[in-house]
Structures are given as structure tokens and as C-alpha cells.
Amino acid sequence: MTGKPRPGRLVVSLGAWWMLIAFGLWLVGKAVDQSASFVRCAASAAFLVAIGEAGDWLRRRWKAHHARAR
Template sequence: MTGKPHLGRLAVSLAIWWMLIAFVLWIVGQAADQSASLVQCAASSAFLVAIGEAGDWLRRRWKAHRPTRRP
């Protein structure tokens, strides 16, 4: 069961990933002389984090429901 401490850790983890990816996108954009605002990078970062979390959720569901192989 998902408790409040687990949800708090998850929220903090997602926020840190979101900010880190947004900052990296912004820095890469500045280095490539294709500057985007930090707000645009944050929106792209939120999309990337959401896709990553959905993929992780699907992977865990697939692994949980797949029958174990026995030799």
C-alpha cells in the first residue's frame, strides 16, 4: 500500500528530476545558440518526466503479471 511517506519521497524525487532536466535542456539550448525560455524548457521537462514515469509503471506492471519461467 502506498503511504504518505512514500508519496512524499516520490513527489520530491519527481520535482528534482523535473528541475534537473529543465536546467539541462536550457543549458544545451544556450550552448547550441537555440535559446528557449526556462518556462519552455520546464514544460518539455514535465512531458519527458511524465513519459518516463508512465514507461516505468508499464514495465513494472508487465513484470508483475508475466509468469515466471522455470527451467
């Protein structure tokens, strides 16, 4: 995919990742008998998604910077 994603598609994509990570964290907590509430897992997942998006943004900036330098 090239160019900027549409805002609606971006929101749906981030929301899907957020819920998937939150559910995964909740399941892992249940599996190791260290269960936290789903709300806490959702908050942690939001943090992880934000960190991932920031890293992706930095990666794209770095790549664009080096492409311009050539």
C-alpha cells in the first residue's frame, strides 16, 4: 500500500489491533493465573499500540530521509 491511508481505515485498523492485543494480554494473564481486569489490559494495549505507531512513524521518516539524501 502506498500513500497515506484513509482516516476511517486507519481508525478501524488501530482499533482492531488494540482489541486483539488487549484480548491477548487478558488471555495470557488468565493462563498464568495473574489475571487483570480487561480494562487494565485494554489500557496496556493502547500504550503498546501507541509505541508501535510511533516506531513505525520514525521508521518511515528515517527511510524517507535516507532516500532524499541519495
